[in-house]
Amino acid sequence: MNVVVPFNRHFKDANQIRKRYRVMKGSAGSGKSVNIAQDYIIKLSDMRYKGANLLVVRKVDATHRNSTFAELTAAINRIFGDRADEYWKVTQSPLKLQNKITGNTVIFRGVNDARDREKLKSINFPKGKLVWIWVEEATELQESDVDILDDRLRGVLPNPNLYYQISFTFNPVSASHWIKRKYFDIEHEDIFTHHSTYLENRFIDEAYHRRMMLRKQQDPDGYRVYGLNA
């Protein structure tokens, strides 16, 4: 099937990078969630990535349904249109997505308490390996949660096209946050960082632009942090 779906150019490098840590900071409306959802659905549908499975993580498990799960199913519908059912099996309880051609699967988890964390240690997929983790609103997690997740990505991969990667998406936070120290304050060959603002999102509407301009006048400091990501 020929996949034709629009992307923002600004995310091109991010979608191609194979480094272990893909860290994507962006102001509200910068296009992070739509981009990453489309990126994963296309990759997971591709036979070249057969054997890949994705774990999606948020602080609170119950918040997946209306955010990450909704984004990923919307991406399936945009990409496959009325043939979505032929290619993807969407399960609501528990939340799960499975590509019917590749067998690649997406599952969703929280890290809110000890029970959640224990569950992360026993994740297994019937086919293939856990290779990708997407942490949405990553700044809500504790640094130790990320280390638990990181530990899950190990072992020799059967398919040479596969690679281990944790992706983080989040809005800018204070300069003292662990995520800044862990990924932005050092340079390392395994770390890719990315910044985006609503100005790079060609799909944002005019009203949103005007709202941000008003914010710039009324609350310049807030605009600098949340609008420009500076």
Ligand SMILES: Nc1ncnc2c1ncn2[C@@H]1O[C@H](COP(=O)(O)OP(=O)(O)OP(=O)(O)O)[C@@H](O)[C@H]1O
């Ligand atoms: N590739 C795209 N194709 C079509 N529309 C898009 C695309 N990327 C972004 N948009 C539009 O821009 C809006 C904002 O994008 P998105 O929700 O991905 O931003 P975000 O960076 O995740 O914002 P937040 O930080 O608030 O979660 C989307 O609701 C959608 O309308």
Ligand SMILES: [Mg+2]
């Ligand atoms: Mg988002």
